[in-house]
Amino acid sequence: xxxxxxxxxxxxxxxxxxxxxxxxxxxxxxxxxxxxxxxxxxxxxxxxxxxxxxxxxxxxxxxxxxxxxxxxxxxxxxxxxxxxxxxxxxxxxxxxxxxxxxxxxxxxxxxxxxxxxxxxxxxxxxxxxxxxxxxxxxxxxxxxxxxxxxxxxxxxxxxxxxxxxxxxxx
Amino acid sequence: xxxxxxxxxxxxxxxxxxxxxxxxxxxxxxxxxxxxxxxxxxxxxxxxxxxxxxxxxxxxxxxxxxxxxxxxxxxxxxxxxxxxxxxxxxxxxxxxxxxxxxxxxxxxxxxxxxxxxxxxxxxxxxxxxxxxxxxxxxxxxxxxxxxxxxxxxxxxxxxxxxxxxxxxxxxxxxxxxxxxxxxxxxxxxxxxxxxxxxxxxxxxxxxxxxxxxxxxxxxxxxxxxxxxxxxxxxxxxxxxxxxxxxxxxxxxxxxxxxxxx
Numbered sequence: 481x482x483x484x485x486x487x488x489x490x491x492x493x494x495x496x497x498x499x500x501x502x503x504x505x506x507x508x509x510x511x512x513x514x515x516x517x518x519x520x521x522x523x524x525x526x527x528x529x530x531x532x533x534x535x536x537x538x539x540x541x542x543x544x545x546x547x548x549x550x551x552x553x554x555x556x557x558x559x560x561x562x563x564x565x566x567x568x569x570x571x572x573x574x575x576x577x578x579x580x581x582x583x584x585x586x587x588x589x590x591x592x593x594x595x596x597x598x599x600x601x602x603x604x605x606x607x608x609x610x611x612x613x614x615x616x617x618x619x620x621x622x623x624x625x626x627x628x629x630x631x632x633x634x635x636x637x638x639x640x641x642x643x644x645x646x647x648x649x650x
Numbered sequence: 651x652x653x654x655x656x657x658x659x660x661x662x663x664x665x666x667x668x669x670x671x672x673x674x675x676x677x678x679x680x681x682x683x684x685x686x687x688x689x690x691x692x693x694x695x696x697x698x699x700x701x702x703x704x705x706x707x708x709x710x711x712x713x714x715x716x717x718x719x720x721x722x723x724x725x726x727x728x729x730x731x732x733x734x735x736x737x738x739x740x741x742x743x744x745x746x747x748x749x750x751x752x753x754x755x756x757x758x759x760x761x762x763x764x765x766x767x768x769x770x771x772x773x774x775x776x777x778x779x780x781x782x783x784x785x786x787x788x789x790x791x792x793x794x795x796x797x798x799x800x801x802x803x804x805x806x807x808x809x810x811x812x813x814x815x816x817x818x819x820x821x822x823x824x825x826x827x828x829x830x831x832x833x834x835x836x837x838x839x840x841x842x843x844x845x846x847x848x849x850x851x852x853x854x855x856x857x858x859x860x861x862x863x864x865x866x867x868x869x870x871x872x873x874x875x876x877x878x879x880x881x882x883x884x885x886x887x888x889x890x891x892x893x894x895x896x897x898x899x900x901x902x903x904x905x906x907x908x909x910x911x
Contacts, residue, residue: 533833606741607651611774614653617752625745 492516518557525550529631555636559643561623566647573616579649586649597641600634605641651744652737652775652893655751657767659732660758666727669716669762672857672869673726674791674903676761677714677734683759684750692746703860707827710738710747711895713790713906724855724869731770735790735906739828739893748772778909781885781892790906792852792874793897795820805873808846818842820897825890839884842891849877858902872899878910 492513499505528550532543569575578590589612596605606628613620626632627640659667669676686693698704713735716728738744750756757768796803797816806816818841826837854872861870874897881888895905 607774610651610744614748614772614774617769617772619749619752620745622745625741628741 521550521554521557525554551631555632555639558623558626559640562627562640562644563647565621565623566644566649569618569648572618574612574618575648577612577616590645590649593641594645597638597645600638602628602630602634602637651739651741652735652777653744653748653772654775655734655736655772656770657732657734658770660766660768664764666720666729667765668725668727669765670857671721671724671726671855673714673716673761674854675857677712678902680759680761681712681747681751684753684756685747687756688750688753689746692742696743706831707824708901709740709743709828709831709894710736711893711900711906712736712903714903715790732767735775737893737895737906739890740831777892781889783885783888784880784882785888786847786878786880786910787892787896787907788878788910789876790908791904792854792872792876793905793907794872794874794899795897807851807873807875808844808849808879814842814844817844821887821891824894824900825887828890828894838887840887842881842883842887845880845882847878847880849875849879852876854904856899856902872904874904 496509496513499509525547528543528547532540532547535543578587579585580587589608593605593608596608609624610620624644627637627644632640682693682697685696696704696708699706715733715735716726717730717733719726719728721727736744736747738747752769752772758766759768760766795806795813795817797806797812798804806813818838821842822837826835829836852874854874855869856872857869862868881891892907892909894900896907897905899905
């Protein structure tokens with residue numbers, strides 16, 4: 481199940497400062513704050529995209545510029561996420577469809593995806609990946625789906641797919 | 651994209667399994683449960699408009715295959731696994747419903763009193779490589795085309811006068827609504843022409859809460875058609891119809907079409 485997102489900067493800042501003052505620093509609280517900060521970046525990107533699509537004239541140009549600024553910042557975070565997602569799928573049913581454990585080599589389908597990605601064939605890559613996920617009955621996380629969003633350039637799309645594949649097979 | 655989900659009925663000692671005659675409604679509730687459990691935010695966006703039901707066209711169609719089915723009064727008897735065909739042009743919808751349907755928390759799921767199911771397997775169905783300007787289709791579930799007369803909706807069948815005109819209005823509205831969801835405000839590229847090949851009138855018993863609330867009757871009768879027909883138009887429009895279904899109540903299990911080979 482996907483969790484909903486709530487971000488209150490003042491509340492987070494206050495609780496972190498209080499923890500420092502009381503000498504009760506807990507790493508997981510800091511980690512949570514950083515994760516929420518990253519999530520906020522993605523939420524801002526979505527809102528800016530919506531606003532830019534609905535704006536007119538000069539506002540539209542300015543909003544798109546802001547959108548690209550935050551989007552670029554988010555790409556590197558997304559790369560990390562899809563790589564970690566790939567790593568988390570090791571030893572899953574999906575992994576077995578991509579990697580021959582007896583021969584210790586990636587299967588043909590993995591090379592096919594890499595080649596289609598190199599050629600920038602976004603739709604084909606999505607279809608082949610989706611087919612493998614469906615056959616393996618493996619959950620397909622939204623982070624990976626985001627890599628196929630046409631708002632990202634072909635170069636960014638390639639980087640995201642390579643990140644996922646390197647996490648899965650690396 | 652188009653997928654099949656195959657469900658096995660659990661703990662049934664009987665050779666024949668049973669579902670209510672309005673089994674499409676049962677599956678509609680099942681899909682809504684899968685979607686809302688997985689992503690309640692997306693579910694609300696699709697089905698609700700603040701505290702009112704969202705009547706916006708849904709970007710998907712489904713059809714249920716019950717093998718060796720027989721109708722008996724208010725029940726439908728069948729033997730074997732249940733196949734749910736699902737088709738959409740919307741990636742976001744597909745990923746959400748797919749993740750919902752494969753979630754282990756959803757099963758065992760009680761479709762009806764004597765019908766508890768578990769997902770057996772799922773796979774993607776290959777779509778045509780190319781859509782032409784004229785294609786032959788067959789129905790997997792009845793197609794409902796209706797016209798408005800005052801407050802009532804009257805079914806219109808292919809041999810009736812003005813059918814093609816009404817069909818075009820219905821498709822144009824449907825396609826425009828679905829394209830708006832992905833930021834394109836565009837209806838049909840070109841008028842669709844309809845040529846019946848082997849079709850028959852179909853009357854279906856259906857159940858929805860709104861009808862029950864408004865009329866006090868539990869079951870509603872819907873008139874549509876099923877069989878084989880030819881559509882001519884812009885290939886992109888035909889692809890959209892193929893992926894999201896044809897006619898009314900597509901998200902309630904009607905209007906699923908397949909390319910006839």
